[in-house]
């Protein structure tokens with residue numbers, strides 16, 4: 001078989017480990033693998049390179065993606081995808097492994113409907129793919145966020161300040177929930193919890209009057225202007241307040257062993273599935289077991305926020 005592999009959407013730590021696993025597993029089966037540069041953009045432009053074992057040496061511990069990634073909104077148009085199909089046909093590539101998030105999955109599904117064998121691997125820091133307990137990159141981003149919040153806690157405690165920290169996650173609150181819980185944040189706001197600003201302000205005022213030296217508020221991106229919120233907290237609660245947007249540092253860095261392990265398992269599994277003639281599915285790990293799910297189903301699955309973890313946040317604050 002001649003298999004293409006690409007990374008698409010936001011890069012995530014562990015994507016390289018997944019590329020390595022795909023390449024090595026396929027070569028072990030006697031298949032050929034072609035790296036596609038810059039996601040669907042490179043696919044449309046026919047930028048393929050045949051990979052050998054050594055092309056993926058020493059990338060296991062590197063963040064980012066050696067293939068490069070891109071966002072190509074035009075890929076939702078059939079005429080644009082037709083160009084990609086032509087490029088694949090021209091190079092006799094019959095199958096494609098697409099490493100990315102929900103958008104990447106939508107592209108992979110569309111290609112499957114156009115006759116290309118596709119498999120999706122969940123690579124995003126957001127953990128917003130419900131067909132896998134974890135996505136590749138989430139563990140590393142969580143580590144980075146926890147490290148940053150711990151540091152911010154040192155300074156806000158020393159200065160008796162309130163610290164508002166915005167973490168990534170697009171529309172998924174997992175990064176905020178897990179990092180807030182792991183760092184003992186007093187308040188965690190995500191798309192799932194919403195933000196009751198009045199309650200927060202009142203609570204913070206009471207806490208300050210009760211003598212609590214600092215407060216940590218972790219909030220998902222896209223919820224509010226955190227700099228404005230910090231001003232309101234300062235005006236109302238009496239705490240000095242600073243806002244920090246963690247931003248893109250969360251996307252980089254050496255992948256954790258958890259992300260490398262997940263990437264290795266999912267990369268190997270994706271190649272096995274192609275060998276069995278499967279297409280239009282994505283791979284994941286659920287309850288520590290490898291699972292495949294039709295992409296269509298995966299895209300319609302709702303990310304159910306952990307009630308247990310949200311309740312715990314309330315109990316432990």
Ligand SMILES: Nc1ncnc2c1ncn2[C@@H]1O[C@H](COP(=O)(O)OP(=O)(O)O)[C@@H](O)[C@H]1O
Pocket residue numbers: 008009010040070071072073074075076077100101102103104105106107108110123124
């Ligand atoms: N509905 C769609 N149909 C076809 N391709 C899509 C669709 N949605 C997204 N894509 C492709 O997938 C790419 C990555 O999606 P994006 O949402 O940016 O990141 P992620 O895959 O990490 O969620 C997009 O830039 C686009 O090329």
Ligand SMILES: O=P(O)(O)OC[C@H]1O[C@](O)(COP(=O)(O)O)[C@@H](O)[C@@H]1O
Pocket residue numbers: 009010011100101102103123124125126168169170221251
């Ligand atoms: O890199 P961009 O285009 O600024 O996008 C930022 C978005 O990418 C992410 O870092 C990762 O999201 P995707 O995996 O969907 O690309 C989100 O957390 C964030 O909302």
Ligand SMILES: [Mg+2]
Pocket residue numbers: 009101102103124126128170
């Ligand atoms: Mg996404």
